[in-house]
Amino acid sequence: MRETTYGRVGETERAAFRAGPVDGESAERLAANGLDYRRLAVDSDEYVGWLQSVARGFQDGERTAEQIAASRERSGYRRLTGVFDPESPMDAPVATIASWLGELTVPGEAMIPSCAISAVTVAPTHRRKGVARAMLEGELRAAHAAGVPMAMLTVSESPLYGRYGFAPAAAGASWRIETKRAGWIGPQPAGRIDFISRERVRELMPALHERVRHRRAGEIDVPHSHWDGFAGTNPAAEKTAEKRAVQYTDADGDVRGAAVYAVRENHDDFTKATVSVHYLLAETDDAYAALWRFLLELDLVAEVHAGELSVDEPLLWMIADQRAAKVSVRDHQYVRILDVVAALETRRYGGPGALVLDVSDPLGIAAGRYLLEVDESGAGRVRALGGEVAEGVTVMLGVAELSATYLGGVSLATLAAAGRVTVAGAGDGASDPLTIATRVLGWHTAPRLSIWY
Ligand SMILES: CC(C)(COP(=O)(O)OP(=O)(O)OC[C@H]1O[C@@H](n2cnc3c(N)ncnc32)[C@H](O)[C@@H]1OP(=O)(O)O)[C@@H](O)C(=O)NCCC(=O)NCCS
Structure with missing residues (x-):
């Protein structure tokens, strides 16, 4: 980190x-x-x-x-x-x-x-x-x-929070996978999967999550009460007994992943039970492959459902028939920048360049003009410009649009095509201003958030 x-x-x-x-x-x-x-x-x-x-x-x-x-x-x-x-x-x-x-x-x-x-x-x-x-x-x-x-x-209804400057910044994908059709073609790691108790998975998940959350934009530090929810260890929760937990231990003997799931039987046809994955946490590619393979190959199960996945899950490339997976995507993690300098200096960028960001804000909190200068390493320096004139590409946008692009979940080009941002200024000979701004603000990995809060 x-x-x-x-x-x-x-x-x-x-x-x-x-x-x-x-x-x-x-x-x-x-x-x-x-x-x-x-x-x-x-x-x-x-x-x-x-x-x-x-x-x-x-x-x-x-x-x-x-x-x-x-x-x-x-x-x-x-x-x-x-x-x-x-x-x-x-x-x-x-x-x-x-x-x-x-x-x-x-x-x-x-x-x-x-x-x-x-x-x-x-x-x-x-x-x-x-x-x-x-x-x-x-x-x-x-x-x-x-x-x-x-x-x-995270929101119950989409139209509620844009008016305050929030924007959906990390989408969540829900999967329904027909297990008999999927066909595993992914790796078959050398480690082992074992069933563990709900208490053991409750102990494991926070530590595993601490080791992985910094790798994916959009994730947050999970409040401890949520782990009881996933593991089924909250004494007041309903249907905790249906939760099953497994862990993945790699060839060196280290636990690198865990999953909690529940199975719903189908009384009309015992070969058509449905698995709901409550939480799957993998620290390594091996753990990811082994846990998903385990879930997709459970006997008597016809469908596996999982939510809050990213829009670019490697899982899609681990099954022989991609149409076995029905994936639906929706807005999930909303963010709202309050301090433009702090926010923009903390993230890294897709490429070097200088942009003037002319930000409007319905609440006035983050409004202003800012100069963002990104170096070759992708690090950005930001300065509030006030009325000062600055050369280069200017992006005019609301704080909601700046927040939407902040985690790399949507490109500036897409927001421009949707009429949500305006880009002005001269290109650099090789690229037009929109391409320059899109490259600078872009990021190579889709953000994700694996919980609701
Ligand atoms: C959503 C909820 C909190 C709104 O409370 P409220 O006091 O009626 O909202 P307000 O009167 O302050 O409305 C604020 C703005 O939101 C708009 N708004 C409120 N509810 C809306 C809805 N369901 N859909 C679209 N717009 C809505 C209002 O029109 C108003 O717009 P404006 O100020 O830009 O003109 C309330 O209806 C509620 O408790 N819903 C059930 C629980 C829930 O879904 N909470 C949100 C969890 S993320």
């Missing part, structure tokens, strides 16, 4: 972020409508109502006492905020939002501190009155004020 100026996030910074104040502007706006916008503590009585509001907001059932206890125990990493209506007869907020300071992997094997946002809900009784807007703007301004250069989230 590459060390950078903005670097990793320590526990002290995370705790300071959690304890930071709510945004004053949003608090005032909500107060003008009789609503109280404030943080709450995970160990307070208010947490119960907050959690019930989140569950109801996502059309889920009421949480049991056991689930509340398990959630409380695993939620200490989150900054919790609620919007309370003093007129409401319920002891629960009418809107919720959670966030935490995490690490986002960017092109070039570096990480940037990023404000992860989740649990955004507004009660149906208070919807479409600007409450979500106040919370989102508030959380972004609070993160910016705390010096956090980036924000990120």
